[in-house]
Amino acid sequence: MSxxxxxYKSLGATPVINATGSVTLLGxxxxxxxxxxxxxxxxxxxxxxxxxxQFAGQRIADLLDVPAAYITSGAGSxxxxxxxxxxxxxxxxxxxxxxxxxxxxxxxxxxxxxxxWYDRCLExxxxxxxxxxxxxxxxxxxxxxxxxxxxxxxxxxxDERNPVDPNILSLEQVIEFxxxxxxxxMVDAAGxxxxxxxxxxxxxxxxxxxxxAAKYMGAPHSTGFALGTSEVIEAIARNSFVGYETRRIxxxxxxxxxxxxxxxxxxSAVERWVSLNHESRLAYAERQSTSIIEHLVNxxxxxxxxxxxxxxxxxxxxxIDIDEGIVGLSNEDLVASLKQQDPSIWTRVPAxxxxxxxxxxxxxxxxxxxxxxxIRKLITER
Numbered sequence: 001m002s003x004x005x006x007x008y009k010s011l012g013a014t015p016v017i018n019a020t021g022s023v024t025l026l027g028x029x030x031x032x033x034x035x036x037x038x039x040x041x042x043x044x045x046x047x048x049x050x051x052x053x054q055f056a057g058q059r060i061a062d063l064l065d066v067p068a069a070y071i072t073s074g075a076g077s078x079x080x081x082x083x084x085x086x087x088x089x090x091x092x093x094x095x096x097x098x099x100x101x102x103x104x105x106x107x108x109x110x111x112x113x114x115x116x117w118y119d120r121c122l123e124x125x126x127x128x129x130x131x132x133x134x135x136x137x138x139x140x141x142x143x144x145x146x147x148x149x150x151x152x153x154x155x156x157x158x159d160e161r162n163p164v165d166p167n168i169l170s171l172e173q174v175i176e177f178x179x180x181x182x183x184x185x186m187v188d189a190a191g192x193x194x195x196x197x198x199x200x201x202x203x204x205x206x207x208x209x210x211x212x213a214a215k216y217m218g219a220p221h222s223t224g225f226a227l228g229t230s231e232v233i234e235a236i237a238r239n240s241f242v243g244y245e246t247r248r249i250x251x252x253x254x255x256x257x258x259x260x261x262x263x264x265x266x267x268s269a270v271e272r273w274v275s276l277n278h279e280s281r282l283a284y285a286e287r288q289s290t291s292i293i294e295h296l297v298n299x300x301x302x303x304x305x306x307x308x309x310x311x312x313x314x315x316x317x318x319x320i321d322i323d324e325g326i327v328g329l330s331n332e333d334l335v336a337s338l339k340q341q342d343p344s345i346w347t348r349v350p351a352x353x354x355x356x357x358x359x360x361x362x363x364x365x366x367x368x369x370x371x372x373x374x375i376r377k378l379i380t381e382r
Contacts, residue, residue, distance in 0.1 A: 004343075014344060016339075016344040016345065016346045017344065017346065017363065017367050018346055018362030018363065019345055019347040019358045019360070019363060020348050020358075020362065021314050021317075021359030021361045022216060022359075024221070026346060026362065027221055028221030029215035029216070031265070032268075032269060034218075034268050034269075034271075035218050035220075035265045037268075038264050038265055038268035039220075039262070039268075040261075042263075042264035043260075043261055047260055049245075049263070050242045052264075053071060053242055056071055056266070056267045057069040057070045060227075063270055064227065064274075065200065065204060066203045066227045066228070067203070067228065067229050067233070068227070068230045068232075068233035069225050069227050070233050070236045070237055071214075071223065071266050071267075072225055072226060072236075072258065073222055073223065073258050073262075074213060074215075074221075074222055074223060074224040075188070075211040075212060075213035075224035076121040077224060077253075078211035078212075078224050078225060078236075079118070079188060080121050080125050080252070080253075081125075081226065082186050082211065082228075082236060083108060083123075083124075083152065083153065083186070084125035084126075084252055085235035085236045085238075085239055086105075086184055086209075086232070087101055087104050087105060087106055087127060088235070088239065088251075089235050090235050092238075092247075095239055095249055096249060096250050098125050098252045099125055099126030099252060100126060101126040101128075105152040106128050106150060107128050107148070107150045107152055108123075108153055109131075109146050109147070109153070109155065110122075110129055110131060110155045110156075111131070111132060111156075111168050112138070113135065113138065113165060113167065113168050114168060115131065116188075118157075118190075122155055130146060132145070136167065138167070138168045138169050139169075140173065140177055143174065143178070144177070144181075151183050153185065153186050153208075153209075154174055154178045154184070155187075155188070156171050156174055156185060156186070156188070157188040158171065158189050158192060159191065159192070161309055161311045171207070175205065175207060176206075184232070185207045185208055185209075186207065186209040187209065187210040187211075188210070188211055189210045190216075191213060191313045193212065193216055194311065194312060194313065199212075199274070203227045203228055203229075207228075208229050209226060209227070209228040209232050210226070210227050211224060212225050212227065214266045214269055214270070216313035216314075217272070217313070218269045218272065218273070219268075220265055220266075223262050223265065224266075225266060238251070239252065240256070241255070241257045241258075282315050285315045285360050285361075286315070288368040289306055289307065289360055290306065292372040292375075293306060295369075295373055295375065295376045296318075296320065296375060299376065299379055300326055300327075301323040301325075301326025302321075302322055303319075303322075303323075304320050304321075305319040306319075317358055317360055317361075318356075318357075318358040318360075319356070319357060320334075320355060320356040320358060320375070321356070322334060322379070328382060329382070331349050335347055335349060335356060338374065341374055341378075343370070
């Protein structure tokens with residue numbers, strides 16, 4: 001690791017070993033080699049980005065068997081542009097009016113039990129989140145009562161890693177009832193890329209829109225894409241930075257740029273992902289995880305468990321739980337101590353959990369050994 005992080009060290013900044021996973025605060029992704037090569041090739045020429053977006057989107061749509069796609073500056077950007085599309089459509093006057101939503105439907109409906117950290121992205125274009133149902137659950141009647149002339153879209157976040165919540169309306173129910181009322185449905189499916197049948201499936205189920213974070217499959221951290229009907233994707237394009245510059249219509253998408261290298265990088269990442277040997281990918285992540293565990297077994301007061309999840313973008317990993325009464329160190333203490341090491345190791349106790357949840361998504365080859373040995377040393381050599 002002699003030159004590891006040298007570009008950051010040259011600035012006086014401190015590189016870290018990322019045992020947290022695909023988190024934005026650490027940079028989010030590692031570029032696949034094929035993606036690096038594709039982005040370098042893209043740098044050799046210029047191209048009108050409106051044309052590139054059109055053909056790149058069509059390539060992704062064809063790969064995922066959906067009507068249309070549009071590459072954005074992350075999944076959050078896709079959500080914001082999506083809400084703009086559902087509110088303003090292709091009306092240039094309304095596009096330039098946003099985020100002022102007077103005179104247009106601006107309510108984005110969401111089940112109360114589905115509120116989540118990133119739903120703020122649904123409001124940036126000027127939309128207003130309106131909850132339906134309550135903490136105990138949701139009925140079709142709740143949705144029916146919430147829908148009005150001001151309803152722009154019904155939002156639905158999904159995470160296939162979690163158990164199905166029996167107290168909320170299923171996506172199938174929301175799509176069916178909303179479409180009966182001529183209202184569209186948008187799905188936040190940012191990390192739903194594996195198993196491959198999940199990749200794009202919500203649009204194939206009938207949703208009008210879904211987003212994907214491209215960082216999860218080896219594309220640049222700052223990229224994502226929207227999938228949807230041809231009409232929705234056309235409206236997203238008109239609200240985007242390309243629409244601002246090409247059509248001279250001053251939409252809210254102007255700050256949310258992607259460059260030609262990133263667009264080609266996303267296409268390359270999707271092409272790679274749908275043809276990748278996922279059995280090998282999963283086996284490697286499992287080996288990294290078990291390597292860490294091997295350093296931590298049979299330590300009094302320390303419970304260590306393999307995370308066996310393979311759904312989504314972060315397979316396997318390690319759960320660590322420390323009995324502070326025996327070890328004299330809490331989970332939070334260990335997380336803080338790891339950050340102080342050289343090299344610094346970042347992991348965390350996520351909100352809603354009491355254990356350290358360590359992911360191998362961001363570990364380079366061999367770093368799992370550093371992580372395992374360092375944790376063992378901090379626990380046992382006190």
